[in-house]
Amino acid sequence: MxxxxxxxxxxxxxxxxxxxxxxxxxxxxxxxxxxxxxxxxxxxxxxxxxxxxxxxxxxxxxxxxxxxxxxxxxxxxxxxxxxxxxxxxxxxxxxxxxxxxxxxxxxxxxxxxxxxxxxxxxxxxxxxxxxxxxxxxxxxxxxxxxxxxxxxxxxIPLSTSALARSRADWLYGMNMTRAFTLQGRKVGYQGVLSVGRVQTPVLGLVVRRDEEIAAFQAKPFYEVLAHLADNASDAETLFSAKWQPSEACQQWQDDEGRVLAKGLAENVARRISNQPAKVLSVDEQQKRQAAPLPYNLSALQIDCNKRFGMSAKEVLDTAQSLYERHKLLTYPRSDSRHLPLAQFSDAPKVLAAISQGAVELLAGAEAPNPSLKSKAWDDSKVDAHHAIIPTEKVANLAVLSNRERQVYLQAARQYLAQFYPSYLYWDTRVTIDIAGGHFKASSKREQQAGWKQLFRTKEQDNEQDDDEACGLLPKLTVGQLLRCLRGEVVEKTTQPPKHFTDATLLAAMTGISRYVTDKEIRKILKDTDGLGTEATRAGIIELLFKRGFLQRQGKAILATDAGKGLIHSLPLSATLPDMTAQWESRLDAICQKELNYQAFMQPLLQSITQLVSEACQQLPTALAGVKAQKPAFRKKSYRSKAGMASKAGAAKARTARTSATKTGSTKTGTTKASTSKTTGRKSRAQSN
The missing domain is CATH 3.40.50.140 (Rossmann fold)
Structure with missing residues (x-):
């Protein structure tokens, strides 16, 4: 058998x-x-x-x-x-x-x-x-x-890596949580101070961002625009070019090259008004932009948060439903954005299913070409699982919930894009000399829409074309004479960084090398998957909310007083991504047979021993006077009895469907010794 x-x-x-x-x-x-x-x-x-x-x-x-x-x-x-x-x-x-x-x-x-x-x-x-x-x-x-x-x-290496992660998380989380919770009681904090190798650096990212915003002081800066016309007439402005300050202006600029002296900008504007201008260079190149790769989980979560305001966990749960219940998507917890070549022959069937079940995606667009092979098809970048794509099953969008429909269409559009040619455009950049100063202008002119036919809504265009310049330049030649009709000073104000959202926090977790100061570590981390895994990131973010360390204000994610106090009480190494990202790098090395179990665990045990010793020698004074936070719950929605009755059947069905998958879940470290539990698959992120 x-x-x-x-x-x-x-x-x-x-x-x-x-x-x-x-x-x-x-x-x-x-x-x-x-x-x-x-x-x-x-x-x-x-x-x-x-x-x-x-x-x-x-x-x-x-x-x-x-x-x-x-x-x-x-x-x-x-x-x-x-x-x-x-x-x-x-x-x-x-x-x-x-x-x-x-x-x-x-x-x-x-x-x-x-x-x-x-x-x-x-x-x-x-x-x-x-x-x-x-x-x-x-x-x-x-x-x-x-x-x-x-x-x-x-x-076996994959299993060994997971085993090492599980034991390391138990050792680190249980020992550090006990140490800081006990020390916290000495300063009057009565809650559990949960510490984890992933959750704590994620909290640290939010705390530091909040403090950077709080400390930010807005400063005005100035740009100068030259409004240019044909030298042969007094025609209206043909285009505008922006002043490029010379090295002599550096003393009036900030670190990002912005001019802070208004008088300097006004002087430049006066000097160039009604002056001749000469085209110094014209650089026009045909460029191509390949279709965006199919989704892995993090990329899907980021885009769905931007477009639909969905939390990371909501996207994961919805994709899981489309995979398990409806069988419309492939395995959703994937960290790959590529597809195996062996599946290329299935493309006509998948495209047919999308064309039949999601007609709206192709409205106003040419039919996809199943013979086109994008860079997504790459065996070297696929192992146990591939990118999240639609299956060969025809979707009945009418029976899907609104969220299921949104996530399915998002993934289907991304797959369709693989079967359209590249987006082609002319990129033009010109340099103009006016009164000895250099001014630059650029434009992009579409030549072939290609895959962008699928992203033509205003919302999608904004997502895909954030980096594109607006407007077109006239035909210009080197040496051509123009006239600057007037100079204009544009006053702007420096802006603070934005608070994290689900999308930007997920992006930070996946691209964690950007937040690492050590150059050598940053170099290593560019090749790793970042903080956490595709399957655990959503749970880690939600866990920080449940433990009262994070709170929401609209789409923004902010730290609570308890969250701030915890980060300021911990040793710096426990709050930075360096350590946990190195863990992920070494765990991945076990998967690749480049490192063994003992080589991972031994230095880890030494590090934990030292951290616990340091924790026992100092009090978390940053938590003095801070009350333990209770997790935020959604406000109850009071509907009419008729409205509640009409939804009772659907709610009952949802409860029945989810009860089986929740069987394996248990509560995790929120009170006393239960903090050290390692929980079921669905809640395994909580030990991180």
């Missing part, structure tokens, strides 16, 4: 649906007509044991216990899914062949592997176990995946 172990019931059902019929339903598994069985986990069936499992004394939080470092790591069955673990134990004893069908990421790899290890599966069975990688739950895609099984041993 072959036993397929999926990560969750929905994936298990998708696998069973392509096995020989009829299927027999049993408690916790499905049996095919040929005797093969499909069972599943429900998120993590196992969790890290709490500190008191190693020593009963650890149930009480005391500084003298720290740091707590298990000599022999222990996992324990989660109480609410213990029965499913028993089902797997029975089936594993009967199976001759095992197929690991966890989600195609490092956490999905560990989730099943740790069950096999915990249940002491024989080494012979483990050696022959195979790996099934499924990105699309539609039957044709599942059948194709079943024909491409790989040895599960290939993915």
């Amino acid at each position: 072959i036993l397929y172990i999926a990560e969750k019931p929905s994936l298990g059902r998708a696998i069973a649906d392509v096995l020989p019929k009829p299927l027999k339903k049993h408690d916790g598994y499905l049996e095919a007509a040929n005797g093969d069985c499909v069972s599943w986990c429900v998120g993590h069936l196992l969790e890290q044991a709490e500190p008191d499992a190693y020593d009963a004394a650890y149930k009480s939080w005391k500084l003298e216990h720290l740091p707590i470092v298990p000599e022999q790591w222990q996992l324990k069955p989660k109480a609410n899914t213990r029965s499913q673990l028993s089902v797997l134990k029975k089936l594993l004893g009967q199976a001759q062949q095992l197929v690991h069908a966890g989600d195609p990421d490092r956490e999905g790899q560990l989730l099943v592997d740790e069950v096999l290890s915990y249940l002491k599966v024989s080494s012979a069975k483990l050696a022959n176990a195979q790996r099934l990688l499924i990105n699309d739950l539609n039957p044709s895609a599942v059948k194709k995946a079943l024909s491409q099984l790989r040895s599960n041993r290939e993915f």
Whole structure:
């Protein structure tokens, strides 16, 4: 008997649906007509044991216990899914062949592997176990995946990386949280001061941005525009060019080259008014812009927040529903924006499904060309999972919720763009001499719309063309004489940085190297995935809200007093992205077989020991007088009874649908010793 172990019931059902019929339903598994069985986990069936499992004394939080470092790591069955673990134990004893069908990421790899290890599966069975990688739950895609099984041993580094991350997060989060919570009580702060290797640097980003905005002092600066016309007539302005201050003006400029002296700008404007002008250079180049790559999760979350105001978690949950329930999108927790060449032959079917189910995307645009192969198709940039794209299933938009419809159309448009030619345009830049000063102007003129046909709404144009200059330049030649009709001083004011939103905070987490001061570390981090993973970033942001460290003001994300106090109480290294980003770099090195488990854990243990020692020697005075924050809840919406009744059925259905996936979730570190728990798959970001 072959036993397929999926990560969750929905994936298990998708696998069973392509096995020989009829299927027999049993408690916790499905049996095919040929005797093969499909069972599943429900998120993590196992969790890290709490500190008191190693020593009963650890149930009480005391500084003298720290740091707590298990000599022999222990996992324990989660109480609410213990029965499913028993089902797997029975089936594993009967199976001759095992197929690991966890989600195609490092956490999905560990989730099943740790069950096999915990249940002491024989080494012979483990050696022959195979790996099934499924990105699309539609039957044709599942059948194709079943024909491409790989040895599960290939993915041992992926599992080892996830295991190292899990244990490191437990050690760091549990020890640091206990240390600072206990010290916080000494200054009167009565809440739990949760510290994590990802959540805390993310909070630090927000705190520092808020303080930069609070300390910002607006300053006026000045630009000079020359309004130019043909020298042969007194015609109206043909175009305007902006003054480029010379080196002699540096003493009146700020670090960004902006002129701060109004008198200087006014003097330039006077000098150039009604003066001859000469074209010094004309640089006109044809440029092309390739279609934007298909989405990974972070890119999808960023665009959906910008366009629809959706939170990161809302986008993830919606994409997960489109993947599991509707089977309209491929695996959503992907960190790749590329596609395997083997899937290029499926493009006509996917395009046909989009054309039939999402007609509005093609309104006013030419038909996509399925023979075009964009730079998205690249095997070297795809491993366990590929970019998020629509499946071959035709969408019925009428049955989707508004959010599901928005996310599906967003992903579908991005996929369609791969089958249009590049956007071509003429980029023109000119330099003008007026009274010895240099002025520049530029314009972009479209030659071929290409993929931009799909992004022609005003909103989409704003997103795609932020960097494009407005207006067109007349035909100019080097040496041509013009006349400056007048100079104009334009007064502007320096602007503070903007508060983070879901979109910009996600972008900061993925492009974390921009916030690292050390040049060597920044160089390393440019090649990593940043803070957290695609699957955990949304949960990390939400966790900071739940713990009362962040708050929302409209779309803006701000730190609370408790959040600020925590960051100012911690050692600087714990609040910066440097350390945790280096972790991610080293965890990725384990995945790539460039580093082993011990090489990661040993220096980590030394670092945690030092940090805990420092924490015990100083008080978090920044939290003195700060009250523990309660998480913000949405205001209750009081609808009419009729309105509530009309939605009762839908709410009941949603509750039923989500109850299975929530089975694996548990509360995490918000009170006393529960802070140190490692939780189920859905809430694993909370240990970060």
